[in-house]
Amino acid sequence: MVSFVLIVLISLVFSGIVIRTKSIASGRKGPGIWQPMKDIFKLFKKGAVYSETTSIIFQIAPSIYFASVLMAIMVIPLGNSKGLISFAGDFVFFAYVLAVGKFFNIISALDTGSSFEGMGASREALFSMLAEPAFFILMGSLGLLTGYTSFHEIFMAFHFGSYVSYALGVIATFILIMICMIENSRMPVDDPKTHLELTMIHEVMILDNSGFDLGLIMHAINLKFAMYGALIANMFLGDAPMYLTIPLFLSIQVLFAVVVGILESFSARFRMNHNAQFILVLSSLSLLMFFGVLMVLGKFN
Amino acid sequence: MGVVALFALIVLIAGIVIGFSGPKSKGVVAITAILLLVSISSFMAIRALVGQPFQWMYSGSFVTGPVPVVVDTLSAWFILVINITFVTGAFYGHYYLKAYQMPSSKIALHWIYFVLVYGSLTATCAIQNMLVFLIAWEVMAVGAFFLVIFESDKSKTLRAGINYLIQSHIAILFLTIAFIWVYTTTGSFSFEAISQFSATAKPYRSFFLMILFMIGFGTKAGFIPFHTWLPHAHPAAPSHISGIMSGVLVKIGIYGIFRIATYMHQDYELIGIFILLLSLSSGLFGIINAAIHRDIKKMLAYCTIENIGILGIGIGLGFIGLGTSNYLLIFLGFGSALLHTFNHSLIKSLLFFSAGSLYQQTHTRDMEKLGGLIKQMPQTAMLFLVGSLAIGGMPPLNAFISEFLLYSGLVKGLMLPGSFNMVLMVTSMAVLAVIGGISIFAFSKFFGIVFLGTPKTSLYHKPHEVSLGMRLPQYAVIVAIVTVVLFPSFYLRILSTVVAAAFPRFQAMPLAEIEAITSIIQWVGWYSLLFIILILGVYAIRKLITKKQTETIHATWGCGYVAPNAAMQYTGKSFSKTLAKLLYFFVPEKKKYQELRSYEIFPAKRNHSTYYSDFFEQVIIDNLIQYLLNFMNFFQFIQNGKLQRYILYGLFFIIAILLGLAFTLVYGIFS
Numbered sequence: 018m019v020s021f022v023l024i025v026l027i028s029l030v031f032s033g034i035v036i037r038t039k040s041i042a043s044g045r046k047g048p049g050i051w052q053p054m055k056d057i058f059k060l061f062k063k064g065a066v067y068s069e070t071t072s073i074i075f076q077i078a079p080s081i082y083f084a085s086v087l088m089a090i091m092v093i094p095l096g097n098s099k100g101l102i103s104f105a106g107d108f109v110f111f112a113y114v115l116a117v118g119k120f121f122n123i124i125s126a127l128d129t130g131s132s133f134e135g136m137g138a139s140r141e142a143l144f145s146m147l148a149e150p151a152f153f154i155l156m157g158s159l160g161l162l163t164g165y166t167s168f169h170e171i172f173m174a175f176h177f178g179s180y181v182s183y184a185l186g187v188i189a190t191f192i193l194i195m196i197c198m199i200e201n202s203r204m205p206v207d208d209p210k211t212h213l214e215l216t217m218i219h220e221v222m223i224l225d226n227s228g229f230d231l232g233l234i235m236h237a238i239n240l241k242f243a244m245y246g247a248l249i250a251n252m253f254l255g256d257a258p259m260y261l262t263i264p265l266f267l268s269i270q271v272l273f274a275v276v277v278g279i280l281e282s283f284s285a286r287f288r289m290n291h292n293a294q295f296i297l298v299l300s301s302l303s304l305l306m307f308f309g310v311l312m313v314l315g316k317f318n
Numbered sequence: 319m320g321v322v323a324l325f326a327l328i329v330l331i332a333g334i335v336i337g338f339s340g341p342k343s344k345g346v347v348a349i350t351a352i353l354l355l356v357s358i359s360s361f362m363a364i365r366a367l368v369g370q371p372f373q374w375m376y377s378g379s380f381v382t383g384p385v386p387v388v389v390d391t392l393s394a395w396f397i398l399v400i401n402i403t404f405v406t407g408a409f410y411g412h413y414y415l416k417a418y419q420m421p422s423s424k425i426a427l428h429w430i431y432f433v434l435v436y437g438s439l440t441a442t443c444a445i446q447n448m449l450v451f452l453i454a455w456e457v458m459a460v461g462a463f464f465l466v467i468f469e470s471d472k473s474k475t476l477r478a479g480i481n482y483l484i485q486s487h488i489a490i491l492f493l494t495i496a497f498i499w500v501y502t503t504t505g506s507f508s509f510e511a512i513s514q515f516s517a518t519a520k521p522y523r524s525f526f527l528m529i530l531f532m533i534g535f536g537t538k539a540g541f542i543p544f545h546t547w548l549p550h551a552h553p554a555a556p557s558h559i560s561g562i563m564s565g566v567l568v569k570i571g572i573y574g575i576f577r578i579a580t581y582m583h584q585d586y587e588l589i590g591i592f593i594l595l596l597s598l599s600s601g602l603f604g605i606i607n608a609a610i611h612r613d614i615k616k617m618l619a620y621c622t623i624e625n626i627g628i629l630g631i632g633i634g635l636g637f638i639g640l641g642t643s644n645y646l647l648i649f650l651g652f653g654s655a656l657l658h659t660f661n662h663s664l665i666k667s668l669l670f671f672s673a674g675s676l677y678q679q680t681h682t683r684d685m686e687k688l689g690g691l692i693k694q695m696p697q698t699a700m701l702f703l704v705g706s707l708a709i710g711g712m713p714p715l716n717a718f719i720s721e722f723l724l725y726s727g728l729v730k731g732l733m734l735p736g737s738f739n740m741v742l743m744v745t746s747m748a749v750l751a752v753i754g755g756i757s758i759f760a761f762s763k764f765f766g767i768v769f770l771g772t773p774k775t776s777l778y779h780k781p782h783e784v785s786l787g788m789r790l791p792q793y794a795v796i797v798a799i800v801t802v803v804l805f806p807s808f809y810l811r812i813l814s815t816v817v818a819a820a821f822p823r824f825q826a827m828p829l830a831e832i833e834a835i836t837s838i839i840q841w842v843g844w845y846s847l848l849f850i851i852l853i854l855g856v857y858a859i860r861k862l863i864t865k866k867q868t869e870t871i872h873a874t875w876g877c878g879y880v881a882p883n884a885a886m887q888y889t890g891k892s893f894s895k896t897l898a899k900l901l902y903f904f905v906p907e908k909k910k911y912q913e914l915r916s917y918e919i920f921p922a923k924r925n926h927s928t929y930y931s932d933f934f935e936q937v938i939i940d941n942l943i944q945y946l947l948n949f950m951n952f953f954q955f956i957q958n959g960k961l962q963r964y965i966l967y968g969l970f971f972i973i974a975i976l977l978g979l980a981f982t983l984v985y986g987i988f989s
Contacts, residue, residue, distance in 0.1 A: 064868030068875070070772055072692045074703075080857040087856075088849050102845055104838045109725045110713065113754070114849065117712045120758050127766025127888070129874045130690070135766075135888020142762055143896050146755030150748035157732060157744045166729045224875050229864050233856075293900050300748070307744055316737040 038278025065228030078125030085118030411558030413787030539571030557674020590637030601627025650727030714846030
């Protein structure tokens with residue numbers, strides 16, 4: 018419950034912080050941290066333009082996408098307080114619920130019959146598919162390390178003891194950041210700054226969305242950022258009391274947003290055909306994590 | 319005695335009545351017969367599930383030995399799965415075939431074999447004598463062949479049918495070898511002999527026996543590399559038959575594997591690892607091919623191979639559980655495989671039925687020619703959408719429940735001792751995740767290209783929604799799907815009795831842990847419901863707010879280009895091109911075109927076509943057949959077309975028999 022509220026709250030300013038970091042890094046004055054939210058609220062109030070090619074799918078898809086992200090957030094715990102939904106193996110539910118949103122996003126892009134949006138849809142489907150094993154191997158290794166299978170129990174039992182486990186924490190954090198960037202089609206994989214048709218994945222998929230629907234999709238991205246931020250934060254929270262957990266959680270989220278901003282400021286987008294290799298490297302990194310876990314457990318003796 | 323005789327009698331009478339009834343009522347007679355048979359077999363199956371298994375021992379002939387006919391819980395589960403798909407398939411097929419202008423004899427033959435295949439399918443689930451089992455299996459294989467070649471005037475259909483017939487007989491060959499091996503060792507044709515064989519066999523013998531069975535049953539089920547009949551037979555068959563074949567006929571192979579598994583006594587882990595690796599590659603191979611093919615039914619056929627792979631992962635996991643005496647793993651592995659059998663039979667029949675509706679209206683199976691069909695066939699589109707969400711294992715639909723069970727099993731398997739097991743489990747998890755990802759890729763492509771956008775070619779007939787008779791069976795399937803989502807614990811309780819009865823040596827299952835899993839699964843069901851409510855809630859809020867706002871209809875944004883046309887849409891081929899390019903070594907792309915010659919100053923119109931070929935079919939099977947043909951050429955002198963020689967062969971044969979007899983007599987006298 019606490020985590021759900023906090024994630025929704027932090028999602029309001031997350032993009033703002035990212036944009037603020039980027040503007041500071043590039044020496045611009047830049048908008049305030051509430052600007053993205055103001056934009057979204059403006060979108061909520063606007064009327065919509067629908068393509069004549071589209072069908073009911075195009076109308077329901079943004080709602081389903083948004084609902085799937087909300088549902089996934091419910092699974093995420095906060096320190097020693099459980100998420101709204103918590104059961105053994107809930108990380109599978111988490112990944113598959115997100116997949117439902119993705120599915121509808123893809124078919125809604127195909128619904129417009131546009132030559133651009135199909136391209137974005139194809140790439141979104143491909144890249145998120147390639148990122149999938151990294152997440153599962155990561156969760157599998159964490160499960161193996163701790164002996165539990167739900168987010169809450171895994172994070173509660175995940176302690177930093179030896180040097181190896183610090184290394185594991187670093188790798189896991191890196192993998193989660195990168196999965197987050199891929200899922201949201203951000204920097205090394207895709208560049209949201211080059212708006213509209215030049216952007217290759219996510220932004221091109223939602224070319225025809227407008228008004229309330231576009232607002233929903235935009236905010237779903239904020240929520241997704243905050244959600245992955247919460248996952249990263251949970252790696253470090255452990256079993257701390259609530260008055261420590263909440264400030265720590267918020268500061269890790271802010272730090273994550275700043276890291277995303279810096280990453281976006283100082284890196285260039287890959288060529289599209291190199292993305293697949295990059296994402297597969299992520300899977301091998303999570304395999305490295307897995308072998309690290311085997312090492313910690315002393316299976317190599 | 320009575321029930322079995324009644325069962326056979328109904329099949330016989332139905333065959334005769336279908337033959338003599340009018341062309342319109344043949345389907346009705348078949349449906350009636352199927353309903354009668356289904357109620358008998360369901361009655362026996364449900365009785366078995368509540369703890370009163372049906373058992374009958376026929377004395378049999380002196381060749382076969384006694385023939386036990388047993389409907390135990392394992393058979394009961396498969397019989398019920400078969401029943402549901404056959405009932406919906408019969409109804410759908412009756413209305414589907416109305417569009418065909420076929421001679422009445424052909425329709426009669428089709429329905430007679432339909433009933434016969436149902437009879438033999440249920441019989442294979444109950445007969446526990448190897449020889450009689452093989453006979454029932456053969457009837458099923460041949461019957462299915464006649465069902466496939468319904469449109470036998472097309473040469474492609476015949477080719478696919480014969481391909482299927484040959485491959486199913488190769489399967490029978492392996493089964494026969496395995497059965498004979500057991501018979502020569504134990505001297506009995508009863509299934510119990512397999513148990514005796516496995517218990518007393520030397521190390522690895524039991525493993526090799528299982529491999530023989532795996533090849534035999536796996537050919538039916540569609541494990542790679544024995545899958546090559548599936549992508550040909552499914553598109554060739556009429557859609558209700560494809561649905562039944564994919565839904566239940568391939569599952570009889572899974573039944574066989576399960577049945578043999580219950581008789582195994584050693585080498586569990588070896589068998590488990592073998593099945594697991596085979597299934598992982600089947601799953602990956604199937605779904606990658608499904609993502610790139612453009613023939614809608616071929617794509618669904620490859621998707622069947624993928625799902626057989628997912629099933630097989632469960633079976634492999636169960637075997638590893640047997641080997642490590644991990645009761646929870648046995649339950650999760652075999653349980654998820656059994657539940658996925660049911661789920662997949664529902665989903666795949668739904669998908670094939672809606673693909674059949676598509677084919678009936680558009681007369682093409684090429685998805686690149688279709689588009690925007692959601693406007694003409696909204697209900698079929700929605701049915702297909704549910705199917706494609708379900709087959710990807712996405713919540714809130716039924717395959718998620720079985721895949722979740724499988725994931726739970728794999729996670730539990732991670733805790734097994736030994737780093738090899740851990741690597742195996744984590745690889746399986748990753749592969750399963752990739753399979754899920756590609757299946758989203760494949761089905762979003764399918765749905766998006768076929769139902770959304772604008773039509774890519776103009777069709778001769780304007781498609782419209784199919785008849786109610788064809789839609790109703792599909793809605794019935796969806797109702798069954800929803801029951802799995804809402805009451806998974808009900809199904810899981812049944813499955814725990816099935817698994818416990820099938821592996822009685824492991825009766826000591828920790829009930830508390832199984833109860834815990836069951837309650838988690840039930841919660842997953844409720845969360846799925848919550849997810850639907852959440853979606854409806856968000857959509858309601860959206861509806862409420864946008865009600866007051868202006869809504870404009872405009873052309874799709876062409877990024878400044880003002881004259882876009884339908885041909886400029888993203889096609890299925892370009893959608894999957896990036897994936898295919900990434901995996902080019904797995905899905906080789908072939909191109910067909912004529913080079914431009916230097917002397918062609920005014921080149922004529924020419925075609926360029928690309929297609930993907932099946933790696934195993936092209937590299938392994940075709941080459942093997944080529945070698946076999948070359949070898950067989952050495953024996954061509956035997957078949958030389960001279961009648962005199964043929965009579966001579968007969969004479970040789972008789973002399974050989976006489977000599978054999980004489981030898982036996984002499985041997986008998988002197989020993």
